[in-house]
Amino acid sequence: MGKVPLLTREEEVALAKQIEAGKAELRQAVYGLPLVFDRLQSLRVALQRREISVSAVVNLEHASENAEAADTQRDEALSLTLSGLLTIRRASKSLRTYYREQCAKPAGASRALKSVDSAQQRIVNRVRALHLTDEYQGQLLSEIKTLANDLRSGSRDAIGTIRDRVKHIERNVLCMPVSTFLEHVERIERAERIIEDGKTRLIQANLRLVASVAKHYMGRGLQFLDLVQEGNIGLMKAVDKFEYQRGYKFSTYATWWIRQRMTRAIADQASTIRVPVHMHESVQKLRRASARLVQRYGRPPTVWELAGHVELSEARTREMMECLKEPASLETPVGEYEDTKLGDLIEDRTVPPPYAAALRSDARRQVDKVLGVLTPKEEYIIKKRFGIGFVKGHTLEEISEDFGVTRERIRQIEASALRKLRQPQCLEVLKDLAEMN
The missing domain is CATH 1.10.1740 (Rna Polymerase Sigma Factor; Chain: A)
Known part of the structure; x- marks a missing residue:
């Protein structure tokens, strides 16, 4: 790093111009391919159907931060882009038709290539006026290089059906001889090397x-x-x-x-808990102020003192102080011998506390003791009727089906059981349970 000398202002400008010239040459080589015109029409359809945002493919200079103004800006850019793409479509369609007609004639391809140069340059200028993003241009480059690699590998074995395929590609896809297309690709690769060289030197310095x-x-x-x-x-x-x-x-x-x-x-x-970017500088300022006040007073500063020092409201200062707190791990060892973890000391609110479990256990034992004065049939009917030990209470009709008797008979048994439970010794226990609850 230290071996690379610093650049002067003139050297920086020279490298920037080199990168700019490389990008201009790259755009000229890419946009000069009729193949790209077809891809632009696919883009036009996608924009019309709102399948892609115009901001993803077109550079919007000085995008507004206001939501309404930004929407208006995007709508205007979309309208201009669609209009430009439609003009390019019409011009490229005429160019493609002319090239096919000339290629059908003997030795027509070379004449056609000379005739279309000026028309093609006009289309290139229109494409450049769209200000397509580098990302979208990269997608076009990827497709061009893929096709070039296929053609280069095919040209080494250009016999039989491969020759026919190449002619089909020349006439219907490239609208130019394969050799001319590969020359364009070489221009693209040279331009990329120029750009990469300029960027590398600027970065290293x-x-x-x-x-x-x-x-x-x-x-x-x-x-x-x-x-x-x-x-x-x-x-x-x-x-x-x-x-x-x-x-x-x-x-x-x-x-x-x-x-x-x-x-x-x-x-x-x-931070484990993310602090928003717009608050980060304020939090750092608060941290530095807190350290200075600790040195001055020999104690942690109050919220009021901090707020006055950083010229913020107490509420805002208190909010930012929360950001200064570092989260503690539940695995942190605690105790003299560090044999306990912090997580072991935190209450699990999903589990009832031990005293509540003890009370419930005792209440269940007392209820079973009271119900012990009933016959097994009476105990079952009372428990099922009031949902003791069941998910919910049941009707007399539902209980009668269990015993194969009438609803009235179950009511009579229930009434008899309740009379037994109203005995003084049972009532005293039940009252105590009611008071505990």
Whole structure:
């Protein structure tokens, strides 16, 4: 890292221009392929059906943060994009028809190729005006390279049916000879090498900037190397977004992307409970203020003192103080010999407390003792009638079915059993149980 010299302002601009020129050459080579025009029509259909968002394929400059304004901006971009794609469709359709007609004539392919150059360039200019995103352009590149690899492997064995297949591809898919298509692919690969070279040199010269910024974020929950890794991602993003025309030094611009990436990583990964990014700086400010007040007073500061120091309301300060608390693991050893875990001391609210279980057990024993004065049949009827030991109480009709007698007979047995339970010795026990409940 230290072996790579820092770049001057002029060298940064030169590398940025190299990347810009490479991207322009890449777009020219990609958008100059009639194959791409067909893919753009598939995109037009997907946009019309709302299967894909316009913001996913078109660069929306200065997107509004206001929801209503952002919706209006997307609607306008969608309308312009669909209009542009429709114009491209009509022009490419005419171009494809002309090429097929010329290819049907003897030695017509070469004449057709010369005739379509100017018309094709006009279509390319319209495609560039759409401002397609790098992500969508990457999808197009992937398809182009896949087809190129197939054709290159086929050209080595171009005999019989393979020749026929190549001619079919030339006429119906590429709208140009395979050799011309492969020349376009070589242009694409050269442009990618130019872009990659410029980006690599710009990144390598600024790696020490990432390390410098990372030092300011140490002690916030992430290791230094993790911060550097996140900062490198921000640096690569800065290279993609850098606009040298604005007159800023690249290091000044890149610092903001590096910081943003690091602060987001700290917010997402440093704490077990995630602290929102917009609160992270405020929480850090509160932590520093708390440390200063502890040194000044020799004790933890009150909420009122902290609120006055950081110029926030007490309610807001109390809310942020909750973010300062570190969660404790249930596996934390406690006790003199550390033979107990913190989780063992926490009440399980899903299980009844021991005293309640003891009371229930005693109540059950007392009820069984009282019901012991009844005959087995009377005891069964009383228990089932009032749901003692059953999920719910039952009707006289339901109980009568168990014994094969009438409902009236069950009522008589129930009345007889209740008279027995009204005896003084039974009533005293039942009253005690009622008072406990």
